[in-house]
Amino acid sequence: MAPATVLCIGMAGSGKTTFMQRLNSHLHSKKTPPYVINLDPAVLKVPFGANIDIRDSVKYKKVMEEYNLGPNGAIVTSLNLFSTKIDQVIKLVEKRSDKFENVIIDTPGQIECFIWSASGAIITEAFASTFPTVIAYIVDTPRNSSPTTFISNMLYACSILYKTKLPMIIVFNKTDVKKADFAKEWMQDFESFQSALREDQELNGEDGMSSGYMSSLVNSMSLMLEEFYSNLDVVGCSAFSGEGFDEFLDAVDNKVEEYNEYYKAERERILKQKEEDEKKRKAKSLNSLMKDLDIKDQNRKSGQDSEVLSDYEEDEEEDEYQGEVLRDEDETDREYTFPEDRNSEVSENTDADLQARYQAAFDATAKTASSKTAENIAEYIKR
Numbered sequence: 001m002a003p004a005t006v007l008c009i010g011m012a013g014s015g016k017t018t019f020m021q022r023l024n025s026h027l028h029s030k031k032t033p034p035y036v037i038n039l040d041p042a043v044l045k046v047p048f049g050a051n052i053d054i055r056d057s058v059k060y061k062k063v064m065e066e067y068n069l070g071p072n073g074a075i076v077t078s079l080n081l082f083s084t085k086i087d088q089v090i091k092l093v094e095k096r097s098d099k100f101e102n103v104i105i106d107t108p109g110q111i112e113c114f115i116w117s118a119s120g121a122i123i124t125e126a127f128a129s130t131f132p133t134v135i136a137y138i139v140d141t142p143r144n145s146s147p148t149t150f151i152s153n154m155l156y157a158c159s160i161l162y163k164t165k166l167p168m169i170i171v172f173n174k175t176d177v178k179k180a181d182f183a184k185e186w187m188q189d190f191e192s193f194q195s196a197l198r199e200d201q202e203l204n205g206e207d208g209m210s211s212g213y214m215s216s217l218v219n220s221m222s223l224m225l226e227e228f229y230s231n232l233d234v235v236g237c238s239a240f241s242g243e244g245f246d247e248f249l250d251a252v253d254n255k256v257e258e259y260n261e262y263y264k265a266e267r268e269r270i271l272k273q274k275e276e277d278e279k280k281r282k283a284k285s286l287n288s289l290m291k292d293l294d295i296k297d298q299n300r301k302s303g304q305d306s307e308v309l310s311d312y313e314e315d316e317e318e319d320e321y322q323g324e325v326l327r328d329e330d331e332t333d334r335e336y337t338f339p340e341d342r343n344s345e346v347s348e349n350t351d352a353d354l355q356a357r358y359q360a361a362f363d364a365t366a367k368t369a370s371s372k373t374a375e376n377i378a379e380y381i382k383r
Ligand SMILES: Nc1nc2c(ncn2[C@@H]2O[C@H](COP(=O)(O)OP(=O)(O)OP(=O)(O)O)[C@@H](O)[C@H]2O)c(=O)[nH]1
Pocket: 010, 011, 012, 013, 014, 015, 016, 017, 018, 019, 040, 043, 108, 109, 110, 173, 174, 175, 176, 177, 237, 238, 239, 240, 241
């Protein structure tokens, strides 16, 4: 059976790394050690043994210096560099996939660097199309006890769900400091959220985040989020004490079932559709190329070599241009990209030859595009 992949995502400081550490030791204690991957290039110390660590292949500090980037730009660039090797990473995991039941992945705290970057999408897509993949969205419970902060965080989670199109578990972490009951209640009962919002407003007055406008906006957003909440599993955890981790693993099983039942079929349908579209596009461009060649072929046979716009332009210029004539030495030096371009006159060969060259070039492009990474990148760009 393919191992379930848990992608830990969350705001900076929500406790992703500590959560990963606890989850790792929890799974070890159950005699089902996971395969561990660190995708945070900027982390100084990883407190768990990682099977794959992005820092082994990309040096964050060097990326910063070499590309003259700030911290976030360097994280994105490091992820870009790493994503070019994602095929190899997936192969490594696949090779050992019969030896473990879970793959757990830590991501950078700067969510936008991961979720909204091309490489983040490529990495997520690579795992999601190979293994049943689930997102664990880690929330710092004590810091989300204010209704406005809570809603902002839930909106972020919602946007991640729609971006990744993967099943999601909301993990209210740090329950040793504050229990997650209030948050669970807010997600189930709109009235209780509204009364918390009113209380917050009374406490903080009409200024700042709790102004009348803000509270009415937050109210409507929480109504809108009801549909989103209904698709989630919610778990309270403490990465410090280990509380709630059995419940979390049950939620992972639940979401893996959901993945196999709905998400997998939907992903396969989208991929198939894309493949068919790509085939049609290739066939269309090959057709128009062949048509083009055919026209040239006929023109040449009937001796109509000048039926090209530039040929007419040349004639007109020669006839009508009265000003200063551009001398040979004023012309820009021709730069040859490929050595064979120089011999273009020599190789003005038969049409069959030309057609064969086009076909070879076309085949070569198709071959390159069949690599998984290129496909992923192409798919992403297309999207
Ligand atoms: N009380 C308590 N503190 C926690 C818990 N989990 C993490 N922390 C603390 O929260 C802080 C941030 O934890 P990290 O695990 O570094 O958080 P992170 O999300 O990986 O941070 P970035 O990688 O910077 O995004 C640290 O001081 C942890 O000790 C928990 O369950 N309970």
